[in-house]
Amino acid sequence: MGLREVxxxxxxxxTVDGAGVKLVRVLGLSTVADYDPFLMLDSxxxxxxxxxxxxxxxxxxxxxxxxxxLLEGRMEHQDSLGHKGLIGSGESQWMTAGSGIMHQxxxxxxxxxxxxxxxxxxxxxxxxxxxxxxxxxxxxxPLVKTDFGEVRVVAGRYGDTEGVKxxxxxxxxxxxxxxxxxxxxIPTKKGETVFIFLILGGATVLGKKYPAKTxxxxxxxxxxxxxxxxxxxxxxxxxxxxxxxxxxxxxGPIVMNTKDELRLAFEExxxxxxxxxxxxxx
Numbered sequence: 001m002g003l004r005e006v007x008x009x010x011x012x013x014x015t016v017d018g019a020g021v022k023l024v025r026v027l028g029l030s031t032v033a034d035y036d037p038f039l040m041l042d043s044x045x046x047x048x049x050x051x052x053x054x055x056x057x058x059x060x061x062x063x064x065x066x067x068x069x070l071l072e073g074r075m076e077h078q079d080s081l082g083h084k085g086l087i088g089s090g091e092s093q094w095m096t097a098g099s100g101i102m103h104q105x106x107x108x109x110x111x112x113x114x115x116x117x118x119x120x121x122x123x124x125x126x127x128x129x130x131x132x133x134x135x136x137x138x139x140x141x142p143l144v145k146t147d148f149g150e151v152r153v154v155a156g157r158y159g160d161t162e163g164v165k166x167x168x169x170x171x172x173x174x175x176x177x178x179x180x181x182x183x184x185x186i187p188t189k190k191g192e193t194v195f196i197f198l199i200l201g202g203a204t205v206l207g208k209k210y211p212a213k214t215x216x217x218x219x220x221x222x223x224x225x226x227x228x229x230x231x232x233x234x235x236x237x238x239x240x241x242x243x244x245x246x247x248x249x250x251x252g253p254i255v256m257n258t259k260d261e262l263r264l265a266f267e268e269x270x271x272x273x274x275x276x277x278x279x280x281x282x
Contacts, residue, residue: 004221
């Protein structure tokens, strides 16, 4: 089938979330169908700690996985199961919210916070799976040196190099650094949703230029081709995953399949029956 063509793009827009974190929101409610199984994508990029230091105090999640990946900076995590962790530069946290969890993410003060969080939908049969906290440390993310730059395989496979194995939906997350003027060609899986997010620098795809902080979605095909427009190097994240093709009922931090399931989740939050699994030290 050859090269995948671009079928959709989303330019991120500035917004504020959490306790006052300034970020760029890219994917959301309006993009659910096209980017299935990927739901929300928020990007962080600031040299001013006042933009992010207040973080995201305790809040609930159910029915999804949240994946945080930092290129620069540090972020502390704590949840209702008793897990605590620190995500550093070049590290990730893959949290399965499943049946329900309360957690907080608090960035540390520093010169640069650069990264993203993406929400991955869970299939109906696994919406209420037990929550799991999965720290992906730097030594778990293989680095591949190439002619065009560098590749960090967070999850999935790049050539013969494998990253971690996701606990539920077999999604791929790969971090590409492409030197200015260079081109990379990436094989893709048939039938899966494929998109890239340009986190630093612009890219040219099939002769068209796209600016930084843009998500670029591809149609059917065997591979994609991306060129660093320059003059600066390009940093982008490659995402791939099998679409769930299930109904989505989304309310704030909770994503279920029906409005009734969503209503029940918020009722349980009100009457303190939301958490279905005990803390790890209970």
